[in-house]
Amino acid sequence: MNADHSGRGEAREEGGAARHPLATSRETTGARTGGEPILEVRDLVKHYPLTQGIVIKKQIGAVKAVDGVSFDLAAGETLGIVGESGCGKSTVARLLVHLEEPTAGAIRYKGEDITKLSGRALKAVRRNIQMVFQDPYTSLNPRMTVGDIIGEPYEIHPEVAPKGERRRKVQDLLDVVGLNPEYINRYPHQFSGGQRQRIGIARGLALNPEIIVADEPVSALDVSVQAQVVNLLDRLQSEFSLSYVFIAHDLSIVRHISDRVGVMYLGRFAEIGTDEEIYEHPTHPYTQALLSAVPLPDPMAREYRERIILHGDVPSPANPPSGCRFRTRCWKAQERCELEVPLLAVPAVFRLTDTPARHDSACHFAEEKRVVPPEGTLEPVRGESGPGPDVEKVHKEDRRPPSPEPPGGDEEPPPAGSSRVG
Numbered sequence: 501m502n503a504d505h506s507g508r509g510e511a512r513e514e515g516g517a518a519r520h521p522l523a524t525s526r527e528t529t530g531a532r533t534g535g536e537p538i539l540e541v542r543d544l545v546k547h548y549p550l551t552q553g554i555v556i557k558k559q560i561g562a563v564k565a566v567d568g569v570s571f572d573l574a575a576g577e578t579l580g581i582v583g584e585s586g587c588g589k590s591t592v593a594r595l596l597v598h599l600e601e602p603t604a605g606a607i608r609y610k611g612e613d614i615t616k617l618s619g620r621a622l623k624a625v626r627r628n629i630q631m632v633f634q635d636p637y638t639s640l641n642p643r644m645t646v647g648d649i650i651g652e653p654y655e656i657h658p659e660v661a662p663k664g665e666r667r668r669k670v671q672d673l674l675d676v677v678g679l680n681p682e683y684i685n686r687y688p689h690q691f692s693g694g695q696r697q698r699i700g701i702a703r704g705l706a707l708n709p710e711i712i713v714a715d716e717p718v719s720a721l722d723v724s725v726q727a728q729v730v731n732l733l734d735r736l737q738s739e740f741s742l743s744y745v746f747i748a749h750d751l752s753i754v755r756h757i758s759d760r761v762g763v764m765y766l767g768r769f770a771e772i773g774t775d776e777e778i779y780e781h782p783t784h785p786y787t788q789a790l791l792s793a794v795p796l797p798d799p800m801a802r803e804y805r806e807r808i809i810l811h812g813d814v815p816s817p818a819n820p821p822s823g824c825r826f827r828t829r830c831w832k833a834q835e836r837c838e839l840e841v842p843l844l845a846v847p848a849v850f851r852l853t854d855t856p857a858r859h860d861s862a863c864h865f866a867e868e869k870r871v872v873p874p875e876g877t878l879e880p881v882r883g884e885s886g887p888g889p890d891v892e893k894v895h896k897e898d899r900r901p902p903s904p905e906p907p908g909g910d911e912e913p914p915p916a917g918s919s920r921v922g
């Protein structure tokens with residue numbers, strides 16, 4: 501690992517380079533989007549049994565947390581997975597890193613189904629798929645030093661770093677994530693939230709994985725710090741040829757880092773496509789509703805943007821609606837939606853076209869609808885003909901843009917009473 505980054509300076513550089521989350525994402529390369537899949541997920545299912553009784557437990561149902569999820573991840577690619585709380589994103593993440601066993605389905609890493617592996621073979625594969633957790637305040641053991649936290653994976657995989665080399669390796673990792681290697685003996689409480697997430701990322705990198713599953717890695721951080729951590733992940737991806745599954749509930753952050761985006765609803769994908777297809781040519785009503793809630797930095801764009809209000813709560817995953825799971829909140833729902841499960845495929849209406857709307861969408865009545873005005877245009881976004889969703893103009897005072905990163909900005913202040921490091 502190279503060692504030309506210097507602590508705070510690195511963090512500032514990444515923060516300074518941050519663009520607004522809704523800025524058009526980076527250019528994708530063929531390697532990012534068109535390569536051989538490193539991971540193939542097929543019909544992944546995770547049902548948690550619902551039981552009754554204390555002594556004699558009887559299964560009375562199941563929480564269908566993940567209920568038929570399929571996707572490919574190309575080498576060097578970032579797949580963003582978004583959806584509301586409870587839609588099954590974290591469960592997918594845990595299944596990918598084998599923290600849980602799936603109820604059904606396959607997870608093929610370089611062609612080998614890891615759900616069928618055990619013992620040494622499983623251990624070898626797990627090394628290559630690592631996780632970065634959501635909350636840097638709770639995911640780091642407060643009693644362990646940063647050196648022990650980052651070096652912990654070497655206890656399970658001593659072949660990656662023999663004992664005599666571990667300290668140097670951990671210091672290299674601290675350097676790589678933009679923290680001062682001299683702070684190896686400090687404790688998590690001595691770091692700010694963004695710095696703690698850098699420690700979590702360093703731990704994720706310790707075993708030289710090929711895939712990182714990042715479960716809401718920036719959700720617990722201040723907006724300006726979010727940009728720094730996303731930029732760090734972006735840089736590490738190029739530096740170490742990583743593939744990412746990046747999970748978030750925030751569509752704007754996902755766009756910044758993803759090559760493709762999958763939108764989840766109640767345990768399944770509603771729509772999946774490249775960032776351009778999803779953000780500028782969404783065809784599933786749920787994606788359109790989520791996009792209509794994304795903060796826009798341009799006040800004029802905000803003035804003319806539609807806001808789609810979804811009625812009702814997300815149904816329980818223990819008792820999802822028949823047919824299309826989104827139908828109970830969808831303004832387009834018809835009888836067919838109740839009777840027939842829509843497949844995640846290119847909708848018939850777009851099959852013979854050559855437009856960005858031609859991507860997988862699980863809707864019987866898929867229709868392109870640009871919700872967010874294209875950058876630089878101020879044309880109002882008009883509603884569709886026929887029965888429509890509840891649409892309202894979102895006025896300036898309704899939403900404030902995220903605070904921009906100050907030039908040469910620093911991370912948020914450390915917790916009260918702690919000494920600031922890094």
Ligand SMILES: Nc1ncnc2c1ncn2[C@@H]1O[C@H](COP(=O)(O)OP(=O)(O)OP(=O)(O)O)[C@@H](O)[C@H]1O
Pocket residue numbers: 548563564565583584585586587588589590591592749817
């Ligand atoms: N161990 C478990 N036992 C029973 N139900 C579970 C378990 N883990 C998750 N669930 C349920 O599965 C569903 C999906 O949960 P999951 O945490 O994957 O959703 P999520 O989209 O990641 O939500 P969040 O963003 O709030 O973490 C939820 O209804 C949740 O209550």
